[in-house]
Amino acid sequence: MSEPEVDLSPDAQRALREAQNLCWRANVAIVAAEHVLAGALVVLAGEGGPGLPPAEAVAGAMVTSQGSGSTTLSDTMMFGSSARDAISAAAVLVRAEGRSTIDARLLARATVASGEVSPGFYASLGTSQAELLAVLTVPA
Secondary structure: OOOOOOEEOHHHHHHHHHHHHHHHHHOOOEEOHHHHHHHHHHHHHHOOOOOOOOHHHHHHHHHHHHOOOOOOOOOOOEEOHHHHHHHHHHHHHHHHOOOOEEOHHHHHHHHHHHOOOOHHHHHHHOOOHHHHHHHHHOOO
């Protein structure tokens, strides 16, 4: 018996677009797990998620932890292996919860839990992996 199809909710789709936008603004051609998490955090912050860092802090943490390129991107960017692994972790988590739709909160939670995000990103946000996971685990 095959696994049911997993979909992205509109806010999870926005989170992945935000991840790509963060890459474009920093001239980075590879979307990493940090970008996926940052995109989800930006979307959740826009929805007024309690305890979450503001979007400006997330964008700043991306540049601090991941850097930026000096050459303007002219080609399409790609999702790197850490981003793909984080998204796969979200699919596993949503199935384990008996659901079929990944939303932005679950995407963020799964990305944090995946271990794919560098400690430097959390430090740049002024938090830790455990602290952020605790905030994301509280229902909105």
